[in-house]
Amino acid sequence: MSSWLDYTINGLIIGNIYALVAVGLALIFGVSHLINFAHGSVYAVGAYIGWACFTYLHAPLAVTAPTVMIACAGLGVLIERVGLRPLAGSARIAPLLATIGISLVLDQLLQIIFTPDPRALTSPLPNWRIQIGGGTIGALDLLIAATGIVSAGVLYFFLRFTKLGWAVRATAQDRDAARQMGVDTDRVNMAVFAIASALGGLSGLLVGMYFNHIDPAMSFAATLKGVVAQVVGGMGNVPGAIFGSLLLGLTESYGVAIFGSSYRNLFSFALLLLILVLRPNGLFASARSTPPEPLTGSFVMPSRPVRVPRIAVIAAIAVAAIVPLAGAAPYVLQVLTNAWLFAMLAISLTLVAGTLGQISLGHASLLLIGAYASALLALDLHWPVWASVPAAGLVTALLGTALIAPAFRLRSHYLSIATLGIGEMVGLVILNWESLTRGPMGVTNIPPLQVGGVELDNPRAAYWVTLGVLVLLALLQTRLLRSHLGRTFRAIRDDDVAARAHGISLGRYKAIAFAVGGFSAGISGGIAAHLYSYINNETFTSTVSISALTMVILGGLGNVAGAVFGAVALTALPEMFRGTAEYRMLIYGLALLLLVRFRPQGVFGTT
């Protein structure tokens, strides 16, 4: 019985830590309806500034903490002013992407300045501990808890009783109305970013001290847990974010207690999905709070798509087809093969995210399902590869749609976060379902692509096969979008209430779109498995999902030709900067930012 007390305390301690991050995220979401993916990076920057203060200035915590907060507040202002404010007029997707770009840039800068090695951030606090149950808690645990509670209290006071706080709340409720009433919403936004980033930096410092460990890769995990926690508590709800964090910590701790460590994050995401499906406004939403804003339409920026003449499409395909004959190096063919595989994923994503307006952040999990399906069919059931790859497409279509189906009633950000959670869960299930997937050892000796007994194991053959499949899938999808199906998808995207009033069954059409998308993605994963010969649960990670999304947005949401273009451009870009080694991801991040800034509707425009 005493162990349960220990699990409870441990859950609260880690929940406490999540809360520090979640509060900042909730504040920003509350005011600007933006999931700030750069928040984790600010948190990492805070940790490093703290480290520098301790190491070089030998500053005490009482000096270091305010320094970190001021510096990070400045960084927050900079992010808002330079990265986000210029995007005020564009679709909501633009600032979301911009935060992803900013996060890439900040993480890379940290890595270049401080090297990727983890560092110790030793807590200067006294080392006394209190015995509770079978464990102990120390001064730092109390400081972290106090920071969480005090910052929530200060925020509450600020939002309720100060003029700027009223302005923040007014802006959160209705930006346009607030502006008409004379509120300087830009200043409000800036203040919010400053406060949230100061908190983010402080939490980075405290968490770094708690683990005695900081590294540049700490940001993504923090953002992920923070987002989950604030969804559980209710997006944009500050006290809810604290409660959600504690609940998340407890769920993880009890999950480990019952099922073991390897299942840990599975419980965080299961909790997330449960809350999203049962109480999409979060546990703390009161009955009178407004339902989630129908952001679906405004999420995607309407624009006039670039009409690509049929002759140009045919010419492009013809050029692509003769590239291997024109003496291209195997390296170029391999990069382009990767691009074609990515393009299959991108056309899948552009269908659900662009045409249907359901932004998926977990699309890489479809690749995983496809890759495992094809590999296991070929190895365990001895299917020929020409049959296992299309079968993998079908399996992915079915399984992917079934997994997302419970989330069909969710909209905009909520759906995106659900897909993020489902994506992470697929990876964890593959890791743990050993009897089927071989667990962490992965699947080895996957046979190469072959048709009729002929192995297609040279770069040219792989190139042509992937190109051929891509062209087929892309033409099918273009044809589909010209039919009534395409019009229905767009109707759902632009106004789902009106669509439903016209007798459109939303769930059924969403299922069709996810199934078609799942098929392309599954084929892509299946082919990749046979090209790589080895896959495991980490072959396709969440970074692949993010890359696919940037490709789709670069090309123009919903635009099939654009998705292919985006895939080629963003696969080739980091390869072109290969000579700059450590700097290439930095350049990639900057390119992404510039793109969002100057052409948020994508190169080919949304359709």
Place this chain on the structure above:
Amino acid sequence: MPLSRRTLLAAAALPAFGARAAEPIVAGVSGPLTGPNAQYGAQWKRGFDLALEGINGAGGVKGRPIEYDFQDSQSDPRQSVAVAQKLVSDPRIVIELGDFASPASMAASPIYQRAKLVQFGFTNSHPDFTKGGDHMWSNSTSQAEEQPNLAKYAAKLGFKRPALLHLNTDWGRTAKDAFMAAAPGLGMQVVAVEGYLAAEQDFRPTLVRARDSKPDGLVLLSYYADGALISRQTRDTGLKLPILAGTSNYSPKFIELGGQGVEGDWVMSTFFPGDPRPEVVDFVARYRKKYDQEPDSFSAGAYDTMVLFAMLCDKYGATREGMQAGLLDIKDVPSVIYGKVAFDPATRRVQGATYKLLQVRDQKFVVWDGTAPAAG
């Protein structure tokens, strides 16, 4: 200090200018310079650079300097296959070193195999890595050999009912299985096995779970960063169990990140700064001087690999065929990790690493004095 490619190439090229502008011999490297595993790529570079300083400082191989061309793959299979195509079609490249993690390394294997370019995966302990083809070689310590040694030390420390915490990746799983196989023969019964997720930082619930199985010691099959976190949190939660950690924890970072939380821990290592063998003395002294820090098992592996490469070039010719023929034949390569390196032509791996047990005493690694921990 981060080393840029330019200073690196300049450093490698300098002795060549001094002698005569001979054509350099180039090893291709596929590994993580950016992304979540970048810290290991950085350690590789330190090991490579130190080895090259010695080799090129002494005039290179037959008057030709040795260089490496480090292509960042982020340890991502999509990029490692592109890197593989780039390296195999580059006529300067005579051997490929890396990649880091199994998905990236093994996805690229078919390409190297077809091109008959040796893929030398010096961190690839996945048992199937060298089965990818006869051009896949590895001097990574095999878990099948390492874990029985760790289990022996566990028994010597008096563990009867250890709890095992392992990283739940292909590496951690292989290590765990090998340890579990060796334990019963040494009179040990493993009472709890917890596989934790990569990038996990909070181990408190895991430790409670382990504690409830009433172990008499903890065995960590972890990397140094998570090993340090686990050990710290063990002490923070008030558990007084003795802790024994595997070789990948041997790093100055283990002590830096663990602080007082790793004091008294036992760590098995394939080499140790106080080791009197001349290769080790030389390596450690020069490493300390160049980088102002202690080497770890990752930089030692990279160093060994570069030394091996130079010897292969010298004895068997700096060609792709020379590498393959040389690996089948070469013997008695000096090594920091192994006494002398020779490859088993059947497994294409190295046997016979020497394992020492160290203990953290006063925030330093010292050789274990043989006293078993007081029964806890």
